Amino acid sequence: MTFWPRSSVAKKFLNGLTGLGLVLFIIIHLAGNLLLLTGNPDDLNRYAHKLESLGPLLLFAQIGLALFFILHILSALTVYFDRLRARPARYAVSGDAGGASRKTISSETMLYTGLVLLVFVPWHVISLKFGPGMAQGYVTELDGVAVRDLYRLVVEYFQNPVHVILYVAVMLFLGFHLRHGFWSMIQSLGAYHPRLTPLWYTGGLLFAAAMAVGYLVIPIWIYMNGAKI
């Protein structure tokens, strides 16, 4: 497999690059999702319909995204297996040096938070994107055209408290993943700057919190306001 990077540096570059792509995606995805909170069901439905009408362009983006997701996981797993090989005997006492260290609960649990997301994403895509559509009666009218009523599907979906609790939990895991992942991806791409890197490191915490909160308020808000919608 010549396309698969063999060296440690190249593997981390791949992980950082795919991480960057996924970070851009979650920003755009959150911006789209916030349309659920405008109070007008047409906003989300119009946006979703516009995306769907991109046709092959959308398909191309989706395949690219799936590829990034898979490469991100594979490169992360090789890092994990390298680690198992490189440290067969563990320390009896584990310590933290503090000081300049950026080792956190977040950095040490990247594999586990990542695995949670790996399970979550297919479930999420199957239940909403590939969930019931126009054939199942989720139809609304926009400017005289019948389109899928994604809004109603999402609102109904989050009337189930189990869905809400699971989504909120997963978004907390996402936040933990991003806390280390955000600045780490920049470092993996080889970008370091004496003044900017500390900024990215702190910014990573803010970004992680913003993403986690941004995503998790949506199901909670819908659940609490569902009856009125």
Added chain:
Amino acid sequence: MTLHLRIWRQAHAQASGRFVSYTVKDLSPDMSFLEMLDVLNEELTKKGEAPVEFDSDCREGICGTCGFVIDGVAHGPRRGRTVCQLYLRDFRDGQSVTLEPFRAKAFPVIQDLVVDRSAFERIIAAGGYISVDTGSAPDANSILIPKEVAEGAFDAAACIGCGACVAACPNASASLFVSAKIAHLALLPQGQPERHRRVLKMVAQMDRENFGNCSNHGECEAVCPKNISIKQIALMRREYLTEIWKNFRAL
């Protein structure tokens, strides 16, 4: 003062090790940590037991020979120093302390707290050198180097090759050491002739030696007695990726 020690004892590379507890009494807070171990070893020798093996040479924090893990932290609780520069005043009277060797597949234990760090030497042999003409030594000032460049190179060159970065890394990666060596030579004019080959060869050798991968925990920088920054790891990555890109374009 008194210290209660729990020390990893392992007779030889193939033996299975275990922790053994010792109590050392009548210590002065002004003693160095290694002097405390010297005291323990004298007592053990008098009793006819095998002394605890540990590495040290200069005991001035400049040679990179010493190093083991104290309570889970390589070189112990003080930042920016080697274990030979650690003093008992940094410990409490009656404190219990656990001593372990650096643990990594690439650093096999030879005995007790002594590990084999020759993997570092093989990485250096793979590319951590420069070409110089034979004959009489060139004039020291014949190559002018701007002060910022000299200082930047020296920040990296300060690495003493102790291996604490590997020991502290959750992945047992040697990236801080290797990047320090690469950065030191990449920044100086003398390092230019082999610059391109160097980074590829040293990274390849690092990977062959069974070190882990760097996932940017930064624990290495925190334990490094010479405060080598992970900016060197980013520099190594840029050097490496530039070479890969150039080779790719040349296809």
